[in-house]
Amino acid sequence: MNYEEQKAKYHLKIIVCGAGAVGKTSIVRRYVEDKFEFNYLLTVGLDPSNRRIEVDGIQVNLVIFDVAGQKRFQTLRDVFFRKANGALLVFDLTRPETLDELYEWKIQIDNRLGKDRIPAILVGNKSDLEDIQIDYGLLEDKVIPDFKPVIYLETSAYQDKNIRDTFLILTEAILRRQGILTE
Ligand SMILES: Nc1nc2c(ncn2[C@@H]2O[C@H](COP(=O)(O)OP(=O)(O)OP(=O)(O)O)[C@@H](O)[C@H]2O)c(=O)[nH]1
Numbered sequence: 001m002n003y004e005e006q007k008a009k010y011h012l013k014i015i016v017c018g019a020g021a022v023g024k025t026s027i028v029r030r031y032v033e034d035k036f037e038f039n040y041l042l043t044v045g046l047d048p049s050n051r052r053i054e055v056d057g058i059q060v061n062l063v064i065f066d067v068a069g070q071k072r073f074q075t076l077r078d079v080f081f082r083k084a085n086g087a088l089l090v091f092d093l094t095r096p097e098t099l100d101e102l103y104e105w106k107i108q109i110d111n112r113l114g115k116d117r118i119p120a121i122l123v124g125n126k127s128d129l130e131d132i133q134i135d136y137g138l139l140e141d142k143v144i145p146d147f148k149p150v151i152y153l154e155t156s157a158y159q160d161k162n163i164r165d166t167f168l169i170l171t172e173a174i175l176r177r178q179g180i181l182t183e
């Protein structure tokens with residue numbers, strides 16, 4: 001932990017969930033390093049990174065846990081979920097099956113941390129692509145009521161769209177739920 005991170009009063013663990021290749025690593029890399037990579041380099045294990053954020057004058061250190069989405073790498077999930085404070089539930093707007101796969105992640109979060117216990121943001125990523133395949137009726141009538149996210153956001157790690165807002169809104173929701181932020 002460096003000096004800047006030590007100065008932060010709160011340390012929050014954010015977990016980034018979702019199927020393989022939906023863009024979890026790309027979202028985190030855009031947010032933490034402001035970089036984007038077109039080549040798919042799948043994540044194998046767990047990959048935590050840090051970023052400082054200020055909310056209403058409160059200094060927060062986000063510890064962001066990126067994890068392998070491909071099912072063959074499920075072994076590290078216990079460490080991944082442990083003591084998480086908030087989650088990004090990411091799917092790929094061009095692959096509706098990745099939205100179905102989020103139900104499995106939601107069940108794992110609920111089992112390990114308690115039902116609807118931590119705030120989550122539902123993230124439809126790759127909004128820059130043209131072949132968006134999402135059934136918005138289903139999203140509104142079923143998926144959002146099932147997941148009860150703080151908000152649904154469409155992001156593009158490539159175009160840097162809604163990436164900072166996603167982390168900001170999630171951090172605010174966590175601080176509010178913990179009674180640190182009021183109003
Ligand atoms: N066009 C576009 N491509 C994206 C975007 N985000 C990610 N990608 C691409 O999608 C592919 C997968 O991205 P990753 O970030 O590696 O996906 P991941 O969810 O971390 O995948 P796993 O580590 O296997 O779970 C890569 O080729 C990225 O360049 C985006 O916003 N727009």
Ligand SMILES: [Mg+2]
Pocket residue numbers: 024025026041042043066067068069
């Ligand atoms: Mg990855």
